[in-house]
Amino acid sequence: MPKITHILFDCDNTLVLSEELAFEACADIANEILEKNGIEQRYTGEQLIGDFVGQNFRGMMVSIQAKFNITLTPEELEAYVKEEENRVIAKLEAKAQPCVGVTEVLVRLFAEGKYGMAVVSSSALRRVKASIKKVDQDKFFPEDHIFSAATSLDKPTTKPDPAIYLHSLKVIGKEASECVAIEDSKSGALSAVRAGIPVIAYVGSYPTTEKQDEMAKTLLDLGAKVVMKNWSEWDDCIAQIEKMDSSL
Structure with missing residues (x-):
């Protein structure tokens, strides 16, 4: 693999x-x-x-x-x-505010240069760009690596349709097995899973521990590989994915 x-x-x-x-x-x-x-x-x-x-x-x-x-x-x-x-x-x-802890992870990933990084969203491209610009994350993502199911496709769609993930794979020239998707919702996780991409289920933005636990179970049931409750767990989560990958 x-x-x-x-x-x-x-x-x-x-x-x-x-x-x-x-x-x-x-x-x-x-x-x-x-x-x-x-x-x-x-x-x-x-x-x-x-x-x-x-x-x-x-x-x-x-x-x-x-x-x-x-x-x-x-x-x-x-x-x-x-x-x-x-x-x-x-x-x-x-x-708009950044999710707790994510910017620190982005800074480190960007500096290390080990992984290419892209944004794959259901939301309109103008909205995605406005969001990441407001929280000073736009510098981490090349202009042509920001994808919108509402804007980037010939026919607009939304997750859980896998079309936007399949499109992004084609543009960046990668196979699904070479990528990891981070998703927080049912429709998002399904979109990536249907495209064949391993998913880390991020549940840290849900407001209560009960809701986080509920969504963690839901997203695992839909096919996510690993749950991340806080961005401080990133290193462990990506290591788990890569260990799964190497064992196949």
């Missing part, structure tokens, strides 16, 4: 604490759509996270249309997608 040469990072709540900020903006727009269609239910950002974490806004809108039996025209959908992107980016540029 080839050795691990590249680390593929999810962005939201893996590199940057962005999910809560983003879902605030998503909830505002989702509620506008529900109200416009005469539907009484309203979402908080927290409720949207519970239902749709790991999906991008376009994927959420598809799910909401199916759930409430409403139809947006392609033009309406595109307008809402653009509006959501603008509102989320404004929130991120004002408030």
Whole structure:
């Protein structure tokens, strides 16, 4: 088996604490759509996270249309997608913070140069770039190694579709077995697993120990290889992956 040469990072709540900020903006727009269609239910950002974490806004809108039996025209959908992107980016540029401990790991990985590094996200490219720039992580990732399921593909999609991981592998010229993905959500982990990439399940951004334990079990059941509760565990987690790899 080839050795691990590249680390593929999810962005939201893996590199940057962005999910809560983003879902605030998503909830505002989702509620506008529900109200416009005469539907009484309203979402908080927290409720949207519970239902749709790991999906991008376009994927959420598809799910909401199916759930409430409403139809947006392609033009309406595109307008809402653009509006959501603008509102989320404004929130991120004002408030985004890095996930605890990740920047220290990135600094060391970048200095060592042992692994190539890329970002593979469901979120729109403008949003991903705004997130990592706000927290001063953009310097660690080459411009052509930042990938978005919403933007980088000919046909926009969202995780758990593996398309964005397959696309990123093609662009960086690597096999799935030469990479490791770090993912915090069900849809993200499934996307990487379906692309054949070993997954480290990062659960440190979940708010309680109970939720972290619950997500750890869920992501392992979906095919993740190792659980990381804090970025301080990085060396041990990547060593476990490489040990598994060498034993195959």
